[in-house]
Amino acid sequence: MGGAAGLATLGSFAAACSGASDGGSSTVAATSSSSSGGSAAATASASASSTSTGSASGVDADLLMQRYGLKPFAAAPANPAVKPITLDPQDPTIFSKVPTSENICFVTIDDGIDKDPAFVQMVKDFQIPITCSLADTLIRDDYAYFEQLYETGYMSIQNHTVNHPLSMPSLSYQEQLDEIADQQTKLHKEYGATPYIFRPPGGNYDSVTREATRAAGLKGMMLWKEAMEIEDMEYQTSDRHLQPGDIILCHFRGPAQLKGETMVQMMTHLYSHIQAQGFTVADVTKYV
Numbered sequence: 001m002g003g004a005a006g007l008a009t010l011g012s013f014a015a016a017c018s019g020a021s022d023g024g025s026s027t028v029a030a031t032s033s034s035s036s037g038g039s040a041a042a043t044a045s046a047s048a049s050s051t052s053t054g055s056a057s058g059v060d061a062d063l064l065m066q067r068y069g070l071k072p073f074a075a076a077p078a079n080p081a082v083k084p085i086t087l088d089p090q091d092p093t094i095f096s097k098v099p100t101s102e103n104i105c106f107v108t109i110d111d112g113i114d115k116d117p118a119f120v121q122m123v124k125d126f127q128i129p130i131t132c133s134l135a136d137t138l139i140r141d142d143y144a145y146f147e148q149l150y151e152t153g154y155m156s157i158q159n160h161t162v163n164h165p166l167s168m169p170s171l172s173y174q175e176q177l178d179e180i181a182d183q184q185t186k187l188h189k190e191y192g193a194t195p196y197i198f199r200p201p202g203g204n205y206d207s208v209t210r211e212a213t214r215a216a217g218l219k220g221m222m223l224w225k226e227a228m229e230i231e232d233m234e235y236q237t238s239d240r241h242l243q244p245g246d247i248i249l250c251h252f253r254g255p256a257q258l259k260g261e262t263m264v265q266m267m268t269h270l271y272s273h274i275q276a277q278g279f280t281v282a283d284v285t286k287y288v
Helices: 007-017 061-068 117-126 143-151 173-191 207-215 263-276
Strands: 093-095 104-111 130-134 155-159 220-222 226-228 233-235 246-251
Touching (some): 117 143, 117 263, 130 143, 143 155, 226 263
Parallel strands (some): 093 220, 130 155, 226 246
């Protein structure tokens, strides 16, 4: 499906965007290339300590327990001196996880359908990084909401096309380029951000998508290992357990898409699963 994705298609978004895979027409493991990808947006502030013990400083443990029934996340390890994945602007790197031995994962959130003010507060309360790949067709009714998230200092902004076409490979090269390049322009205009990572809608891509990504000035294409649903994750492995460096896909969704649950409730379930498995959350822009 190409072109604008209206609200009538939200059901298909839920099915397609959380599909089981490193995604797309082909699957490529995280690799290292010759050029480093720079940070595109505000990143998690210095609330995390430089060690992997303890919790983020400034987090109110009593408040988290009262509001969400959860404890603070352990502080992420110090950012690596050299990023484990080096991106190549001439041949955008495709990755779905980060090579590491640390019990860290990366929370990424796509689209922009639901705009729950309580989630902005949740981001402030937990003080852990999130990476958001935004599609203009789903955020243009309330750009200010994502400005509020961006201003928390815990959100980075990446590219998810203008119109969220779920089958990028069905589009021509020029159409794919327009989807990506025009969204670069819009995100810079609205937020001053210059994304360097592209996430293809539904994880669907082909060699033309990769070339359009390169031509639009982005250096990497981000897929995922787990996809968060209403109460639990869909895993790509039979042991149904996070692995070090896994990238988790979530979506901005609300009661209409979550069978009455809110965005905050879904994310509370996700955070509970991450903590129960002995993991904490790191900033993918510090590793890629």
